[in-house]
Every structure is written in C-alpha cells, then in structure tokens.
Amino acid sequence: MNERIKKMTSDVTFFWKSRTKMQKGTMIGSLLAVIILAIIITTMMNKVNFVPLYTDVSPSEIGRIKETLDAQGVPNEIAPGGTSILVPAEQVDSLLVQLAAEGYPQSGMIDYNFFSQNAGFGMTDNEFNVLKLASMQTELGKLIKGVEGVKEAQVMITLPEEGVFLSQSNETASAAIILNTEAGYKFTDSQILSLYNLVSKSIPNLAAEDISIRNQYLEYFDLEQANANTAGANVTDQMSIKKTIERDLQRQVQTMLGTLMGQDKVVVSITTDIDFKQENREENLVEPVDEENMAGIEISAQRISETFTGENPVAGGTPATEDATDNFTNYVEGSTSNGDYERLEDTINSDVNRIKKEIVESPYKIRDIGIQVMVEPPNPEDVTTMPDGVEQDIEQILATIIRTSIDEEAGGELTEELLQEKIVVSVQPFNGKATAVANTQSAIPWWVYVIGGILLVAIILLVVSLLRSRKTDEEEMIILEEQREEFNVDDINTEKETESTLRRKQLEKMAKDKPEEFAKLLRTWIAED
Numbered sequence: 001m002n003e004r005i006k007k008m009t010s011d012v013t014f015f016w017k018s019r020t021k022m023q024k025g026t027m028i029g030s031l032l033a034v035i036i037l038a039i040i041i042t043t044m045m046n047k048v049n050f051v052p053l054y055t056d057v058s059p060s061e062i063g064r065i066k067e068t069l070d071a072q073g074v075p076n077e078i079a080p081g082g083t084s085i086l087v088p089a090e091q092v093d094s095l096l097v098q099l100a101a102e103g104y105p106q107s108g109m110i111d112y113n114f115f116s117q118n119a120g121f122g123m124t125d126n127e128f129n130v131l132k133l134a135s136m137q138t139e140l141g142k143l144i145k146g147v148e149g150v151k152e153a154q155v156m157i158t159l160p161e162e163g164v165f166l167s168q169s170n171e172t173a174s175a176a177i178i179l180n181t182e183a184g185y186k187f188t189d190s191q192i193l194s195l196y197n198l199v200s201k202s203i204p205n206l207a208a209e210d211i212s213i214r215n216q217y218l219e220y221f222d223l224e225q226a227n228a229n230t231a232g233a234n235v236t237d238q239m240s241i242k243k244t245i246e247r248d249l250q251r252q253v254q255t256m257l258g259t260l261m262g263q264d265k266v267v268v269s270i271t272t273d274i275d276f277k278q279e280n281r282e283e284n285l286v287e288p289v290d291e292e293n294m295a296g297i298e299i300s301a302q303r304i305s306e307t308f309t310g311e312n313p314v315a316g317g318t319p320a321t322e323d324a325t326d327n328f329t330n331y332v333e334g335s336t337s338n339g340d341y342e343r344l345e346d347t348i349n350s351d352v353n354r355i356k357k358e359i360v361e362s363p364y365k366i367r368d369i370g371i372q373v374m375v376e377p378p379n380p381e382d383v384t385t386m387p388d389g390v391e392q393d394i395e396q397i398l399a400t401i402i403r404t405s406i407d408e409e410a411g412g413e414l415t416e417e418l419l420q421e422k423i424v425v426s427v428q429p430f431n432g433k434a435t436a437v438a439n440t441q442s443a444i445p446w447w448v449y450v451i452g453g454i455l456l457v458a459i460i461l462l463v464v465s466l467l468r469s470r471k472t473d474e475e476e477m478i479i480l481e482e483q484r485e486e487f488n489v490d491d492i493n494t495e496k497e498t499e500s501t502l503r504r505k506q507l508e509k510m511a512k513d514k515p516e517e518f519a520k521l522l523r524t525w526i527a528e529d
Helices: 002-017 021-046 059-072 089-101 113-118 125-145 189-202 235-261 390-405 416-421 446-483 499-513 515-528
Strands: 050-054 085-088 150-158 174-181 211-215 266-275 280-287 297-316 332-351 353-360 365-375 423-427
Touching: 021 446, 050 059, 050 089, 059 085, 059 089, 085 089, 125 150, 125 189, 174 189, 189 211, 235 266, 235 365, 235 390, 365 390, 390 416, 390 423, 416 423, 499 515
Parallel strands: 174 211, 365 423
Antiparallel strands: 050 085, 150 174, 266 365, 280 353, 297 332
C-alpha cells in the first residue's frame, strides 16, 4: 500500500515537473475557473425565488400570516411597505389553500359566518349593529366581485338610526363603492344598471340616487336618464348629460391610448360645450313631381274638338241706341254667307307633392370639444425616448374623434387650424404616480450565460490538453522501455539438489509460511530425542 502511494506521488511529481510554465498556469487557472463556476451554480441553484403570496393586506394581518409561516418553517419575506408577503414560488398554491383553510387572510372582514361562530349572550345592541353593518359590507362586496370585469370591491354603507317613535321619519341609507376593475374593460349600461339594482335591493331604504360607484381610475359609473324626452329640461339634467358625454369620450380615449402606451402612461381630460336648445316645428312643403320640368303628375284630361263647313248667317242690322237697357234687343240677323269653323280645347288637371313634416330637434348638440392628453415616455427620466411619430398619431386620432362628435350645424365648419386649437398633447413624466409592489422574479442576467460558456470552453480545452499530454507521456515511456537493454544474469547457484537439500528448503519455506506448525514440529523432534 505504501509503495503504491509512493509510486502515485512520484508519478504526479514527475508529471508536474515535466510541464511548462504555460501549461502549469493553464491548469491552475482552469481549476480555479471550475471552482468559481461550481460556486456560482450552487449559489444560483440554492437561491429561492420569492413571489407574492398576499398583496395589499393590512400590516397586522401580515404579521399574523408571518407568525404562521415561521411556525411551519416556511421561508418568507416582507415586501417594502409592509402590506405584502413573499414566499417561495413552488409553495404558493399549497400555502394559499392551507392558509385559506385556517381563515387567512381575514383583514378585519366580518361576514355572516361570524355570528354562527361567535354568537353569545354578552353582545350589546351597539356591538351587534356594528358587526351586522360590517358583515353586510363584506357580503355585498363578495356579490359585486362576482360581476364580470370586477376583481375587487370595497363597500361603505351608511345606515340611518331607527327612531323610537312612529312619528319620527326614517332617513334614507347611502352607499359608496370602489371597484378594482380589469384594465381596459368597459361596462355596458345594462351591467351598470344591474350593479345599482343589486346594491339598492341589498340594503333597506337605499335608493339608486344615493349610490356612488367608481373604479380605481376615478371613473364614475352613473345611471343613464330614464326618460329621454325630458332630458335637458333643467340645469341638473343638463349637467348630468354633459358629464355623461365627457365621461364616455374620456373612457373611449383612455382605453384606446392606454392600449397603445399603457394604462398608467396616459391621463385624459375632456371638456365639452353642449347646446341644449330644443325646437319643435311643422313644415308644409309643395314640390313638383318632375323637378327637372317643374311638372306635376296628371290626374285627369279632357279634349274638345269642333269643326263646321257651310252657310252661316252673318251678323248685321242697326245697332241699338245708347240709352237702351239691353244691347242685343234691337239686334237684327243679316244675310247669309259661306264659311268654315273649327275649335280645339284641351283641359289637363295635374297635382304636386304635398309634404307635411313635424320636426322635433334633438334636446342637445355638441358644439365644441376640448381634449387634453398627458403621455409619459417609456423612460420617465428621458423625454426623448418617446418614439417619433407617436405624438402625431395621437393628435390624428383625437382630431378624428372631435370631427365625428361635433354637430356640423351647431359647431360649424371645422378646419385644421380649429382642430389643432382643440387638442393638447403633452409628453412629460408623471410625479406622484402610485407604485405597486412588483412580483420578484429571479431572472438570470445575460452575463452569467456568457461566463458559463467561456468556462465551459476552457474546461473542454483543458481536458483535451490533458489527454494529449498523457498520451504523449505514455508514448515516451514505451519508447524508453523499448530502448532499455535486457541483461540476462546466469544463475550462480550451482548447488546440486539432494534429498537433504530439498528437505532443508521445505523446512525453510515452512518456517517462513507457517511458523507455528514449524515450532510444533521442532518441539516434537526435541521430545523424541
């Protein structure tokens, strides 16, 4: 064993001394590179990828969740702000199910299950009313969350105090709701109406006009006017119609530009000038059927034709006096004469188009629109990062919306100069914008792959170099062994083997291989002697 270790040591020493300085440096550098690469790979493989488990949760709730995770031995981190907690990505689904079974996150929400779990005789009326109101808000939020396009719903309900006496009039309730809607989702009028009906039917003494609903983008969802014929009859209706038009235009522009630049990269403000003048008039028009010839349609026709040939009496006689009462009393027929007579008469009755119109003008017309748009560049710190042509495209889109929305009769002819005056597009960074906790995803930098590729190529070159050097050493050793001369040494032992010599050799071998048996044999011989 010691000889084998010595031989290996000598071989390694010989191999190392036979290398050049460049080969020694290459081997040491490759070894260090392999060690560093192994350390990097091990660190990356052991690095935990943390993703959010719960976000936008109260700090107290985050503390209770962290205690539960620490008790279970689950690695976790608190995100900046203290309202989110991060756990390993591969354990998110199982932890969500497990914590949900334990009732997390609670976040102070009380539903109807609270009464079945904590009902007791020690609860006062005030405590019961507070818990009842909290449970109503929670359950109503769950109902609204089931509507398509709604991710979360926060509900605040104000209930009037019930009077002790019947003579006391009960006040009405009110509700304020904030929806967290999906980006770019547009609610229809029927969906908005269903939301108002859902809320008003869930709370007693709550009318639709006492409900306020908006989303996280400060967009209010208002009910449309039920009676369109009386729309704009008073100042309240006019302001409501004006806000509705501005809101619809703002949503349209926000959705379009948000899809182009990003929902948090665009802010839109729209102002309008509405003409609420309403006109009722009646028109009675008469138009020819054939406008080119200015002729009507023939409804009846009559033709009279008379001809005569022969002798007819000729008028003659003495005229009457001036004081005669009848000019033809003293008329005397004269003599006869020959003649021809012909008479043609055509009578045609025509009619024209008679049009009667009762016109009721629209209760409102858009006379003017002003659109102000603020756009944040891709890099908020550098305004020049805005791509060329994007600002012109936005102005063109807004010009098309204005041109198709303004009434031609009320607004007049729109020129390019007038359109440019109605549009303002500003490119600048947004200050005070709300920032959300981003999902921490471990992305391997590109330089890691580059270093790994370089180290892999170096290892391959090192292995090839070692194989070649080893093959060269083996060839040199073979050549050296072949060049060695073999020396045959004659056996100097000329002793002739006899029976005594053979027995002596056997005893020596026995004494060497089996000393105990040899000792027993000697003791036996001595005893016999």
